[in-house]
Amino acid sequence: xxxxxxxxxxxxxxxxxxxxxxxxxxxxxxxxxxxxxxxxxxxxxxxxxxxxxxxxxxxxxxxxxxxxxxxxxxxxxxxxxxxxxxxxxxxxxxxxxxxxxxxxxxxxxxxxxxxxxxxxxxxxxxxxxxxxxxxxxxxxxxxxxxxxxxxxxxxxxxxxxxxxxxxxxxxxxxxxxxxxxxxxxxxxxxxxxxxxxxxxxxxxxxxxxxxxxxxxxxxxxxxxxxxxxxxxxxxxxxxxxxxxx
Amino acid sequence: xxxxxxxxxxxxxxxxxxxxxxxxxxxxxxxxxxxxxxxxxxxxxxxxxxxxxxxxxxxxxxxxxxxxxxxxxxxxxxxxxxxxxxxxxxxxxxxxxxxxxxxxxxxxxxxxxxxxxxxxxxxxxxxxxxxxxxxxxxxxxxxxxxxxxxxxxxxxxxxxxxxxxxxxxxxxxxxxxxxxxxxxxxxxxxxxxxxxxxxxxxxxxxxxxxxxxxxxxxxxxxxxxxxxxxxxxxxxxxxxxxxxxxxxxxxxxxxxxxxxxxxxxxxxxxxxxxxxxxxxxxxxx
Numbered sequence: 001x002x003x004x005x006x007x008x009x010x011x012x013x014x015x016x017x018x019x020x021x022x023x024x025x026x027x028x029x030x031x032x033x034x035x036x037x038x039x040x041x042x043x044x045x046x047x048x049x050x051x052x053x054x055x056x057x058x059x060x061x062x063x064x065x066x067x068x069x070x071x072x073x074x075x076x077x078x079x080x081x082x083x084x085x086x087x088x089x090x091x092x093x094x095x096x097x098x099x100x101x102x103x104x105x106x107x108x109x110x111x112x113x114x115x116x117x118x119x120x121x122x123x124x125x126x127x128x129x130x131x132x133x134x135x136x137x138x139x140x141x142x143x144x145x146x147x148x149x150x151x152x153x154x155x156x157x158x159x160x161x162x163x164x165x166x167x168x169x170x171x172x173x174x175x176x177x178x179x180x181x182x183x184x185x186x187x188x189x190x191x192x193x194x195x196x197x198x199x200x201x202x203x204x205x206x207x208x209x210x211x212x213x214x215x216x217x218x219x220x221x222x223x224x225x226x227x228x229x230x231x232x233x234x235x236x237x238x239x240x241x242x243x244x245x
Numbered sequence: 246x247x248x249x250x251x252x253x254x255x256x257x258x259x260x261x262x263x264x265x266x267x268x269x270x271x272x273x274x275x276x277x278x279x280x281x282x283x284x285x286x287x288x289x290x291x292x293x294x295x296x297x298x299x300x301x302x303x304x305x306x307x308x309x310x311x312x313x314x315x316x317x318x319x320x321x322x323x324x325x326x327x328x329x330x331x332x333x334x335x336x337x338x339x340x341x342x343x344x345x346x347x348x349x350x351x352x353x354x355x356x357x358x359x360x361x362x363x364x365x366x367x368x369x370x371x372x373x374x375x376x377x378x379x380x381x382x383x384x385x386x387x388x389x390x391x392x393x394x395x396x397x398x399x400x401x402x403x404x405x406x407x408x409x410x411x412x413x414x415x416x417x418x419x420x421x422x423x424x425x426x427x428x429x430x431x432x433x434x435x436x437x438x439x440x441x442x443x444x445x446x447x448x449x450x451x452x453x454x455x456x457x458x459x460x461x462x463x464x465x466x467x468x469x470x471x472x473x474x475x476x477x478x479x480x481x482x483x484x485x486x487x488x489x490x491x492x493x494x495x496x497x498x499x500x501x502x503x504x505x506x507x508x509x510x511x512x513x514x515x516x517x518x519x520x521x522x523x524x525x526x527x528x529x530x
Contacts, residue, residue: 028296052381113442117470185462186458188459188480
């Protein structure tokens, strides 16, 4: 294994342990890992941003596609927002970006997010569907869709009160079920992430020489860092930064 | 001054278990099946089967646009799925063209990682002939739209800056109409929904989508409406690995995910018992 790859695995392992230590208590190692991550992510974004400008903008421009000059001028105009007097110039490229983005989104939004969805719901069959539970599922889908749309009609507050209250109640149960489903899936996603990191630690880091010795040392240091500053002998307290005042 | 100490019931104590203890228990439930795999069955869902069949049914020489649109945080979930699907694409004897781009800035790095895991050379697949990465393209939906309209106008080099004209795989690839299938792995709703708006709706390109499990409920209506052939979560990678017969990280995670979810179910049941026990004993408002 190359030295660079070895170093990469060691850093990734240490940062993984430090980041997950927040689950137990805040500590200096977590803060260090968090700040390093933010810095590295920003650096990575800048590098790719510059590469994108070079690859997708500069290269075609020097090859003679002068239309890219417009994109460069608009891009430079964005930076005028840092100037106290000429900041208004940046509104033009922002308008162009917002206009293009909105225009592109809207050209298909009505078809893909309204008409197609309404059509698919309207085409659902309740009777004569095999297996029978599919029909029941479709019926439930239609009932919840209609009641939830009803729930969000705010123009006439009276339709949610009195005898018609049960419609809103069905909608609420339907939404709660949907939120529960989303939440359960969120837990699944998070667990998958934890598994990914643990799998990395166990199968990529721990087999390396020295890792088995390093792990308990890292954990002891973490436990020490989790002791409140007032109770540990050293370091007592970090020097306050001006922004802390 | 008088102090009254009220004896805490078992239900009070149960509700006040420190989070550190719960996390420690969770960690144990993660590690046990990793050290000693249990081998829970991995049934194949309809969505994964449909995904597999769609790629299987592609005619020889078909081009697939793949969006590696996930970030580093989503790699443990979506990485195994992407790797399993690449195994399937490369194992097809009738060659398929896998043209990849990224709507996520970390995409090219994660694609390199996935390729190292897949090892295309074991299938005889070559870069530039059977597969390629045309790089990260910023702009989200604008990028999707411009690639769909005129790929060469939007991007002229691969992710390493080499001209696309030098790669045989790019011959005949001009726009969305040149692709027989679109696959998207993403951690962002803008991307997964954006492809419906920018590719499926105007060009009717068949679309497969793999997202984080938490995004699945948002994407299911598109599948129900027939705009996406199959929506899967990365957590279903184990099923894909079973189908392509290349067991890897997805299968390994199946045991762990099942065990930890059983623990969470246990937590929920205990929490509810404690809540109702307190309520019926008059201790809860």
